[in-house]
Amino acid sequence: MHLAPASLLDADAGDARKISVAQVLVYELRVRDAMSKPPITAAPTDSLRTIQELMKSRRISGVPITRDGLLLGIVSIEDIINALDHGYINEPAETHMARNVVSLRDHFSLLRAVAEFDRREFGRFPVVDGNDHLVGIITRGDITTCLMQHLERRAEEAIAQEATLRAGQATDGAVDQVVVRAHVRTGDYDSAGKVSQRMRQVLRDRGVAPEIRRRAAVVAYEAETNIIIHSLGGEIIATIDPDKVVIEAIDVGPGIGDVDQAMQEGWSTAGRLPRELGFGAGMGLPNIKRCSDVLEIVSDGQKGTRLRSEIRIRKPGATT
């Protein structure tokens, strides 16, 4: 395949191993972030004449045909020209529209959208959600505009941050703090990863580097499954600040007998069911330790365990 976005946007000819901001954006931004919405649509019973007038007044060259939000087909300017040529301009859209329209899902990455534009040579794609409902329309122009806006925002953020640092002002953590918390129930294997998922979303929205996001996600996921597997229940709290993520896992017992032993790779007290599900490899705490910048574990045989992991967020470009 041709990595169109990379070649299109890779302005950084310096360190080849460094991924440019635009490349990261094209992976992270979704079709739903760039598409035009709400889409301008027509009903299957609308005449091609009506659609022609719609195209003229809204300055568009393609109109999706929907019923109850579901995408049925599309009428393009070529269809209108043919209708005028052959004298069926007053007939309903459903008799002449293109069916089996290729659409994109709203959660697709822009990278994938660009690849689809290259592959199919269409000017636009209708965008549908998980229930096949039409939610927008996307063109190459929409993608470019979206990327430019995000790059501009990143640049402004970087400039603002630099100004703050230069003025010697301490960042007021409370302003940008997001707390994600959830109760975790014993044996609720199906819910594992909920806090991790929400936290990842916040970090992604903030443009935190993928490597740091993954480390935080691993800590949250392992801490959450530890509570599910080993404790009588507890809570997990992820506090996201501009400069760090703090993940706290607090359970009500029965506590870790020997924390040093539990930190050894391969040591596990998990029972049969979690092991069959692929948990209990004895790597949870070692994984958390590997991914944390600071880790504290306090365990009391009576009261339970309190784990606190800190992951520092370094801004891209900052010296490590």
Place this chain on the structure above:
Amino acid sequence: MKTPAMHEFPPLMAALGAEPLTDHMPDTLAGCYISDLLSDVLAHAEPGMVWLTIQIHRNVVSVAATKDITAILFTCGRRPEPDIIAEAEEEGIALLTTPLTTYEAAGKLWEAGLQGEHADE
């Protein structure tokens, strides 16, 4: 950070004869990791990889999302429940299944060129 060499996904899956379970399929892979232990995957898998496993419960999708894993290939003919497939679709993770054992599937991927080299090595 290592920049993995990218391998084209469609020829690899064609060589394997794997059945796609999601609409979403990637264009490229950065490599492969094999394990049925979730923590092991969290520790050692790299983003962009295909993960071979016999585990089919929904935690595999959470783990793959946590590590930005591109695709999960279920071996020994295993296939997850539809709601798990839907969840993977939502996360943009490709799911596939093959009747081959993990060993056989890995052998075919290796033969097809997915040999885990890195661009800067």
